[in-house]
Amino acid sequence: DTEVTQTPKHLVMGMTNKKSLKCEQHMGHRAMYWYKQKAKKPPELMFVYSYEKLSINESVPSRFSPECPNSSLLNLHLHALQPEDSALYLCASSRQVDGVSSYEQYFGPGTRLTVT
Amino acid sequence: AQSVAQPEDQVNVAEGNPLTVKCTYSVSGNPYLFWYVQYPNRGLQFLLKYITGDNLVKGSYGFEAEFNKSQTSFHLKKPSALVSDSALYFCAVRDPQRSGAGSYQLTFGKGTKLSVIP
Numbered sequence: 001d002t003e004v005t006q007t008p009k010h011l012v013m014g015m016t017n018k019k020s021l022k023c024e025q026h027m028g029h030r031a032m033y034w035y036k037q038k039a040k041k042p043p044e045l046m047f048v049y050s051y052e053k054l055s056i057n058e059s060v061p062s063r064f065s066p067e068c069p070n071s072s073l074l075n076l077h078l079h080a081l082q083p084e085d086s087a088l089y090l091c092a093s094s095r096q097v098d099g100v101s102s103y104e105q106y107f108g109p110g111t112r113l114t115v116t
Numbered sequence: 117a118q119s120v121a122q123p124e125d126q127v128n129v130a131e132g133n134p135l136t137v138k139c140t141y142s143v144s145g146n147p148y149l150f151w152y153v154q155y156p157n158r159g160l161q162f163l164l165k166y167i168t169g170d171n172l173v174k175g176s177y178g179f180e181a182e183f184n185k186s187q188t189s190f191h192l193k194k195p196s197a198l199v200s201d202s203a204l205y206f207c208a209v210r211d212p213q214r215s216g217a218g219s220y221q222l223t224f225g226k227g228t229k230l231s232v233i234p
Contacts, residue, residue, distance in 0.1 A: 004159070042206055042224035043160065056221070090159050104150055105222065107159035 003027075004108035006091050012114045015081060021111045023074040023091030032074040033105060034066060035090040043090055049074060050096075081115045088112050118143040118211045122225035129197045130233050137192040137205050137228045145213030149190040150222070151181055154204045166190060177201070197232045204229050 004025045013019050023032065030051050035043035048056035049068040057066075063085075065077040074091055088110040095103040119142045129135045141147055148167055152160040164175025171183045181192045190207060207225040 006159075040204070040227065040229075042227055045221060048221075092160075104162045104165055106162060107152075109159045110157075112157070 004091055004093055004106050006089075006108035006111050008111060009109070010112045010114075012116060013078065013081065014116055015083075017081075018077070018079045020078065021076040021089055021091075021113075023076075023108055024072055025093045025106070025108075026072055027093065027095075027106070028071075029093035029095050029106075030071060031094045031096055032068060033092040033094075034074070034076055035092065035107075037088045037090055037110070039088075047076075078113075081113075083115050086113055086115045118147075118209050118223045120207050120209050120223055120225035122205075122207055122228045124228050125226075126229045126231065128231045128233060131199055132196050135194050135197040135201070135230065135232070137207075137230060139190045139192065139207030139225060140188050141190060141207070141209045142188065143209055143211040143213075145211050147190075148210040148212060149181075149183065150208040150210075151175065151179070151190075151192050152206045152208060152224075154206065154227075156203075160206065163192070197230075199232045199234050202230055202232045 007022045032049045034046040036046055037043045045058050046060045047066045052068045063080050067075040090110045091108040092105040094105045121140045123138055150165045151163040153163055154160050163179050164173050164181055166173045166183045174180045179194050181190055183190050204227045206227050208222045210222055
């Protein structure tokens with residue numbers, strides 16, 4: 001099973017709302033990632049969790065707040081977003097994240113976020 | 117810094133013909149190279165990877181890629197294209213010799229839209 005699930009599939013929120021995106025995998029992967037993808041562009045890395053600890057924060061605004069409650073679950077909490085934050089948010093996981101690992105990342109289907 | 121170039125925004129090929137999607141890379145050390153495919157409104161799907169060994173790598177759905185160190189290329193190929201292969205294809209690179217967090221970051225190319233014409 002190489003499935004990463006994401007909920008919800010679509011989300012529309014106002015600029016004053018608070019919402020959360022959820023990602024789950026049951027492959028025993030210990031690295032999990034959040035990416036942002038604009039239409040017809042490559043994914044942009046936002047956060048990396050390794051063994052449930054935040055390893056990378058790619059200078060993402062504080063209105064995005066990641067959380068990794070356990071090794072299978074990854075959340076992205078959203079607050080006071082801007083219309084330019086509208087995008088496809090992708091979650092991914094891989095077996096490990098250390099430098100020599102060749103393990104590929106497996107992506108979820110994404111959450112299509114629209115900020116109004 | 118590591119980088120990936122996909123020189124073609126779009127590739128059109130007739131069904132049944134061979135297809136090639138081009139990718140060149142730049143890293144300081146030995147690269148880890150990946151191809152992903154993205155269908156409309158979907159996440160990225162892993163196709164294949166090159167880490168070491170045989171320069172010809174076989175992957176999912178009949179795709180293969182050839183690693184060429186002298187040309188720093190990793191082109192994706194398929195002998196006979198299907199209409200269902202129409203999608204957006206991303207090449208990505210990792211440089212495991214980079215220090216710290218940079219060693220496991222994937223750098224993606226801008227993507228190539230493949231259209232297979234019936």
